[in-house]
Amino acid sequence: MAEIPDSQTYENYLADIVELFRENGQAAMARAKSDPAQALFHEGRALAYAEALSSMQSRADIFGLRLDEIGLSGFDPVAEISAVEESRSDDRTRDRSE
Secondary structure, rough: OOOOOOOOHHHHHHHHHHHHHHHHHHHHHHHHOOOOOHHHHHHHHHHHHHHHHHHHHHHHHHHOOOHHHOOOOOHHHHHHHHHHHHHHHHHHHHHOOO
């Protein structure tokens, strides 16, 4: 029978996934800004990561997990979504001026 990992293993796993999602979301936003032809696709990716992290954050509260222990302290899903919206607004303004 396989050995059950200890709680530290699960905590490390969650923290690693959170870090990966945060990095991927930031990379998607950077790619959206640098690749206007694919901006909507990359912005959608950034929003998906923000939504996943937001769900993880709310579930952590339900399970009594400390956000700082799994890398979610300081994560603000509203700010992440606002950044995407701001980027879209900037693109629309730029398109009208060209």
